[in-house]
Amino acid sequence: MADRSLLPAVFWCLLALGAALLFGLRLAELWPAGVADTDGVDLSRVILIYSFLPRAAVAIVAGAALGLSGLLLQRILRNPLAEPSTLGISASAQLAMATATIYAPALMEFSIGTVAFAGGIAAVALILALTWRRGLEPVAVVLAGMMVALTANSLSAALILANGDYLFSLFIWGGGSLVQQGWGPTISIGLRLVLGLAAAGLVLRPLAILGLDDQSARNLGVAVHASRFAVITLAVWIATTVTAEVGIIGFIGLAAPALATLSGARSLRQKLIATPLTGAILLWLTDGLVQLFSGPEGERVPTGAATALLGGPLLLWLLPRLKMFEWPSVSASTAAVNRAPRPWLVIMLIVLSMLLATGVALLVGIGPQGWQIASGEAFNDLLDWRAPRVAVAAATGGMLGAAGVVIQRVAANPLASPEILGVGAGAGAGMALALVFGATLGFQLAASAAGALTVLGVILWIGARAGFGPERLLFAGIAMNALCSAVLTAMIALGNQQSYTLLRWLSGSTNDAVAFDGLISVVGLVLLTGPLFLATRWLDLLPLGSPTARALGLHVGYSRLVVIVLAALMTALTANYVGPLSFVGLIAPHLARLLGLGRARQQLAGAIALGALLMVLSDWLSRMVAFPYQLPLGIFASLIGGPYLIYLLGKGVQRHG
């Protein structure tokens, strides 16, 4: 056994060696061999001292800092998925910086770090406030965090779209860059890292106890809330400093603690040492590879996105291999919700609201003279424009709702959805590859369907190997999502005509929908959700797990395959129209369940109608709020659905005491 436990250490040493090798190669290239230009200034030495060396240093300290921040957050919130990205801390810091840049430039001149910290701490405060009544229960916290992250991302995108030179900003926005021209950022991040490590060392005992539940911690005499807030603030401060100095570096905060644990770090003390080291090695190696593949005309992939290209497969590979997680299961306490006494009445009410929203979207709009209700000839005229959009919105919303129900039931996981598991992003990656070959629309659709199916297949396969552990499935999903998003970011960074197409696709808009699109999506809705209603027995049985389902006479493999293919096709079709980021596929099934629609048939019908309602409303709002400037669709879907979902989650627990 002794040699087996050494394996991870050897593995990480090899990775570190690889990073050092890349560093050494570049160093040898740059080593000033007495080259002096005519002014007598040794410019290669300037590059070495002010650019090359600080870049390696900042990669190491930023990786370590993000790892530490993730570890602290996971510890305090007792949540294996908590980290700066999933909690929306980085995204909110970015939003705060984007907002200040446009509306309060003086603040940015004063201190970028303070602005970023304010954004990050606001995100955490919001999440804690929303989930306090649930006792910071892991699922609720991560749901709230993802809502905050998504909303912040959409708002940043809207700000950039409405105010700036978006191609350039989006490149930097989409992924942090470690390019350095001095030692400032290294010192700034390094200082926080040292302070953070020292503080974590000081509160090691209380920190270990905080990993227990509240009652035990209180019995042991720890001031639970005060210590929690102090450590959370510290973690946010570390993470937002990184965001302010180098931008968003995804994935390290999630992957480093998990990989450290997977590699055998058991005690908190070991983790406090192993996690920052893991983060540092990951980021250093990633950045070395990014530099290796960059030409004189710039880098092909921003380092902040490339972390997913390296860390994603690593996590996917390690995930099924090792036992992990002493945390309570994330799905433990979401099951019980009161069933509605008259479910079909609830569904009728949802359908009515949906029809009402459709009516508003068709009739009410803003013209040159302000608000107006279209009538007579003007109505007929505008109907040409509005009807296809509303049809596309309603049909895509419905399909996403249905896909969400299928995925949540097959995975037996309340957090699973086409958006979170990266199925939408997979469709996008498929489309991106099709675009490279200048393909036709039909080919693009086929490629995005293939992408969606591949992602969903891989995740469920990994999940199945690990016995469908809900955390593992989510980890795999987040890794796949990050991986596909990195492919998209890399494509967008190329800055050509295809990049433009992808950018438009990412932000999601029904603006260009014509009657044909409306027809296609409605036909898609009918053809793809219709069979699901015939298969509701499968959907009722699949969440019970394979043995039970099989005992009840279900052909598990076959039925699972059929519904998964349907879900992937629906996700690909919708992603083609409204982008991958709508979150309707997550929200609608939850809302349906929390409204008391428990059985598969009812939940499916409810989720389709709710999805359509959400999407029609979001589409209409995205056109009206900043008229004539159109905002991304995803903003309003998450702004309407998110808070309501959190409210219902809280209510559900109270009802059961």
Next chain:
Amino acid sequence: MTVGHLSRRKLLAFASALPFLPETSHAAEPTIATIDWGLLEAALAIGAVPVAATELLQFRKIAVEPTVPSTVADLGLRGSPSFELLRIIKPDLILISGFYEYQRPSLERIAQVLTLPVYEAGKSPYPLAQHSTLALGERLGRSTQARDYLEQTEYDLANARSALAKVAHRPFFVISLGDSRHFRAFGADAMFGNVLTRLGLGNGWQETTNYSAAAPVGIEALVQAPEAFIVIVGPLPPGVSRGLDENALWNALPSVREGRVVFLDPINHFGTLPSARRFARLLTAGIESLPHG
């Protein structure tokens, strides 16, 4: 020289008379809407004021010239303009460039659509802008104005060329800053690169570029040509100028130490002839304002 003078005099007289020409003389002219900024510039340059255009808030801040009259309706984002509003305004002709070809099916339901090239991969933007301005002039019955504008632009560039002759021995980096660590370089295939050539100046950025501007590059790439002038095209994001002051590598660049850095007001990066003229004018003024030229 005499020819230049004559045509210039004629031209100036014509240009100053333009705003006062009676409306009726263009009564038959179609009303136009533009989706592309470069074509908005071109239309305004030849005196054809569109009824609607896109992202005017941003245009007035970033492109600045030509001035957009307040009568022009704002259609919203270039990538997703409000088709409903455009439908209500109902122009006779809609101008797009290749970028917006995907909007054609929707736009064609409103009015006739004219695609004029503004930027195309592998083509020099300056001659392309000349071509499109002439084509637009022809379509709108403003061929004379279009030809005159081309001539006026050439004249301005020739003037700027002689004013800049004293610095022509040095290469020029024309860049825009994304933050205090990254810049985007305008290569030989960008409008600014084309104008540099016409001004008799060498481009410091010799690498290939994509869509006329490279992906963001670290400031350290400017080390390549220590003798160069660095021309920074606005707008400058907030915090960047302080960031540059604190940037050790930036301050170590010979161009910076020796004061060969020029900050220009915002100019449309993907503009047509008005942007080219604005760039030449601002660049000349910027160089002349330096202590030692």
